[in-house]
Amino acid sequence: MSDLSVATEELPPVAPALKVSSTDVAVEMVDVNKWYGEFHVLRDINLKVMRGERIVICGPSGSGKSTLIRCINRLEEHQKGKIVVDGKELTNDLRKIDEVRREVGMVFQHFNLFPHLTILENCTLAPINVRKMPKREAEDIAMHYLNRVKIPEQANKYPGQLSGGQQQRVAIARSLCMNPRVMLFDEPTSALDPEMIKEVLDVMVGLALEGMTMICVTHEMGFARQVANRVIFMDGGQIIEQNDPVSFFTNPQHERTKLFLSQILH
Amino acid sequence: MNAPSQTFVSDVIIPAQAPPRNSVGINGWMRKNLFSTPLNSIMTVILVVFIVWAVTPFIRFTLIDATWSGADRQVCLQSSGACWAYVKAYLPQFIYGRYPIGERWRVDLVFWILVIGMVPMLIPRAPFKRLNAIFLLGIFPVAAFILLTGGHYQFAGRLIPNSIMPPSPLRFAIEFGIVSAVILFFVGLFAWLSGRPIAGSGNVVGTILAGIAAVLALCSIDFGLVPVETANWGGLLVTLVVAITGMIASLPLGILLALGRRSEMPVVRLASTIFIEVWRGVPLITVLFMASVMLPLFLPDGVTFDKLLRALIGVALFNAAYMAETIRGGLQAIPRGQYEGAKALGLGYWQMMRMIILPQSLRIVIPGIVGSFISLFKDTTLVIIIGLYDFLGQIQASANDAKWASPVTGLTGYIFAAMVFWAFCFSMSRYAAFTERRLDRGRR
Ligand SMILES: Nc1ncnc2c1ncn2[C@@H]1O[C@H](COP(=O)(O)OP(=O)(O)O)[C@@H](O)[C@H]1O
Ligand SMILES: [Mg+2]
Numbered sequence: 001m002s003d004l005s006v007a008t009e010e011l012p013p014v015a016p017a018l019k020v021s022s023t024d025v026a027v028e029m030v031d032v033n034k035w036y037g038e039f040h041v042l043r044d045i046n047l048k049v050m051r052g053e054r055i056v057i058c059g060p061s062g063s064g065k066s067t068l069i070r071c072i073n074r075l076e077e078h079q080k081g082k083i084v085v086d087g088k089e090l091t092n093d094l095r096k097i098d099e100v101r102r103e104v105g106m107v108f109q110h111f112n113l114f115p116h117l118t119i120l121e122n123c124t125l126a127p128i129n130v131r132k133m134p135k136r137e138a139e140d141i142a143m144h145y146l147n148r149v150k151i152p153e154q155a156n157k158y159p160g161q162l163s164g165g166q167q168q169r170v171a172i173a174r175s176l177c178m179n180p181r182v183m184l185f186d187e188p189t190s191a192l193d194p195e196m197i198k199e200v201l202d203v204m205v206g207l208a209l210e211g212m213t214m215i216c217v218t219h220e221m222g223f224a225r226q227v228a229n230r231v232i233f234m235d236g237g238q239i240i241e242q243n244d245p246v247s248f249f250t251n252p253q254h255e256r257t258k259l260f261l262s263q264i265l266h
Numbered sequence: 267m268n269a270p271s272q273t274f275v276s277d278v279i280i281p282a283q284a285p286p287r288n289s290v291g292i293n294g295w296m297r298k299n300l301f302s303t304p305l306n307s308i309m310t311v312i313l314v315v316f317i318v319w320a321v322t323p324f325i326r327f328t329l330i331d332a333t334w335s336g337a338d339r340q341v342c343l344q345s346s347g348a349c350w351a352y353v354k355a356y357l358p359q360f361i362y363g364r365y366p367i368g369e370r371w372r373v374d375l376v377f378w379i380l381v382i383g384m385v386p387m388l389i390p391r392a393p394f395k396r397l398n399a400i401f402l403l404g405i406f407p408v409a410a411f412i413l414l415t416g417g418h419y420q421f422a423g424r425l426i427p428n429s430i431m432p433p434s435p436l437r438f439a440i441e442f443g444i445v446s447a448v449i450l451f452f453v454g455l456f457a458w459l460s461g462r463p464i465a466g467s468g469n470v471v472g473t474i475l476a477g478i479a480a481v482l483a484l485c486s487i488d489f490g491l492v493p494v495e496t497a498n499w500g501g502l503l504v505t506l507v508v509a510i511t512g513m514i515a516s517l518p519l520g521i522l523l524a525l526g527r528r529s530e531m532p533v534v535r536l537a538s539t540i541f542i543e544v545w546r547g548v549p550l551i552t553v554l555f556m557a558s559v560m561l562p563l564f565l566p567d568g569v570t571f572d573k574l575l576r577a578l579i580g581v582a583l584f585n586a587a588y589m590a591e592t593i594r595g596g597l598q599a600i601p602r603g604q605y606e607g608a609k610a611l612g613l614g615y616w617q618m619m620r621m622i623i624l625p626q627s628l629r630i631v632i633p634g635i636v637g638s639f640i641s642l643f644k645d646t647t648l649v650i651i652i653g654l655y656d657f658l659g660q661i662q663a664s665a666n667d668a669k670w671a672s673p674v675t676g677l678t679g680y681i682f683a684a685m686v687f688w689a690f691c692f693s694m695s696r697y698a699a700f701t702e703r704r705l706d707r708g709r710r
Contacts, residue, residue: 112607
């Protein structure tokens with residue numbers, strides 16, 4: 001791990017201080033199964049995320065982490081089981097899918113900013129066209145979030161002119177402009193140079209402190225220790241183990257978890 | 267020599283000097299590019315000799331030995347070079363064909379409206395691009411259509427029998443309304459069945475239907491213009507009408523077909539693929555021939571279809587198929603992450619395509635699109651096969667005119683045609699190169 005993540009590891013956990021709803025379910029997956037052709041990629045996934053909860057998912061490459069969170073906003077379709085997001089069940093009903101996607105923000109490993117639009121246009125596009133917000137209002141909101149991720153001065157540049165860390169922060173701001181109720185992160189820092197990881201993690205910690213419901217696929221164990229309520233370990237398309245971060249790191253139960261942690265922490 | 271303890275080395279700033287004589291200017295350029303090596307020098311000399319050998323006779327023929335004025339074939343017969351007097355005498359016919367002389371101002375007007383619409387569109391810095399595009403793609407075609415044909419069309423449908431209500435604008439309006447309602451009903455039904463937002467699809471289709479209604483209404487108004495049958499159109503007018511209609515129609519059709527071919531709905535994908543492959547598999551001449559000879563056989567009696575219109579439809583669909591493949595190439599170049607980024611933000615399919623995917627992919631395929639436009643422009647000459655007299659056809663026809671016939675008349679005409687076609691195609695190509703460079707700069 002890089003020095004920067006070690007630095008975060010030494011910070012006290014913020015999780016206990018934050019309130020998690022005990023009744024309000026943000027995402028619920030019941031016996032979810034998915035196949036790519038013959039390949040059984042998700043096996044009997046059961047996961048309940050309460051509002052305000054911050055989940056970190058880790059596991060070896062190819063274990064189905066991305067597939068799992070991409071099912072939550074239907075970038076991937078599941079073939080068996082039930083997924084309910086914000087009270088709406090994901091089926092083939094395109095209207096439901098659109099509704100869910102409006103309420104769920106997603107940050108990708110490779111940012112996926114729109115290269116032909118400026119940073120500001122990237123941020124205002126969805127609020128204007130999906131939420132039907134007036135342009136001025138959308139721009140004000142976009143500037144507010146660009147301020148929060150600390151790059152308001154880049155608003156009129158194009159994504160290609162920014163560093164990786166800056167691009168990822170824009171991607172986070174772009175999602176926040178839609179005022180989502182749940183945020184999904186798919187390895188948001190793994191494509192970044194070490195010196196840029198911290199600036200992105202700082203933004204994510206800030207978001208967690210505000211009580212955002214977050215589901216993060218990441219191997220930044222410092223981040224997991226600091227903000228997660230629950231760490232989930234996946235392997236071979238299954239949830240192998242889940243626990244609060246302290247127990248997860250100090251007292252892993254399953255052999256595979258132990259092996260994984262020994263590889264990643266040293 | 268300086269003393270060893272001295273750390274200060276220089277007390278004068280060396281002024282900037284001019285580069286050596288032989289590395290700059292024309293001399294330097296020639297040295298570097300034409301005569302850098304012995305082989306390069308030999309090639310340069312051979313090429314220069316070849317160019318002189320090939321171009322001199324051409325210049326002699328078209329300029330030095332050419333005849334510039336005269337009243338009939340006598341001057342051409344005496345000329346050993348091009349007979350420009352003939353081109354001068356026929357120029358109006360080359361441009362307008364048999365369009366009535368008294369009405370030619372309408373063609374001129376259309377041309378100038380086009381220029382006024384095009385120039386600001388082509389200049390990247392000119393403002394109001396959106397309005398400009400609406401003018402060029404929405405208003406101009408309708409205005410051009412009315413001006414060129416004369417408008418005042420009496421539309422009639424076949425939905426309501428004559429015994430119930432004689433043909434009239436009102437009857438047509440009612441018929442149009444009925445058809446629209448049926449279409450909207452099925453769109454709504456389809457949206458409802460497939461779980462899409464009904465208002466969305468309904469709005470789009472409703473707007474299109476309203477637009478068609480407005481255009482039809484405009485075309486039926488009597489503006490007091492004398493009708494000019496398309497059979498009398500000719501020359502550059504026909505060339506430009508076929509080419510521009512082909513371009514304007516093939517681009518959106520091509521986009522739809524390209525999207526269709528990549529659609530997740532098997533029926534749409536299959537239909538688009540079949541359409542594209544059928545049109546790409548036949549030569550344009552066959553298409554035009556079928557449109558003019560075969561199509562009337564399939565139409566019910568009494569339904570006539572303007573010959574020019576048939577050619578236009580043939581050319582547009584033919585080029586749409588090619589355009590679709592060009593654009594599909596651009597769509598394939600867009601990384602999956604762009605689709606996912608757009609979907610994750612909640613953009614619908616059409617929003618995603620219109621705002622994220624197409625702007626990026628069209629940019630990539632500008633050279634391909636312009637290539638298609640250039641071949642389309644040249645292919646318009648094929649309409650002569652169905653008896654339309656385009657620019658080249660008009661020139662060909664006039665070369666046999668007894669008044670001007672001479673050994674050089676035909677050649678002069680063809681050289682003139684080549685020069686005009688070349689001017690159009692070359693400007694398109696240069697403009698495309700300019701656009702490419704500009705967009706490249708904007709990107710990274
Ligand atoms: N579109 C796809 N088609 C077929 N197999 C896929 C596809 N996407 C992912 N997979 C496979 O599914 C497995 C899980 O992938 P993924 O969810 O990306 O894993 P992770 O994010 O944990 O690395 C991998 O073995 C991968 O090769
Ligand atoms: Mg992954």
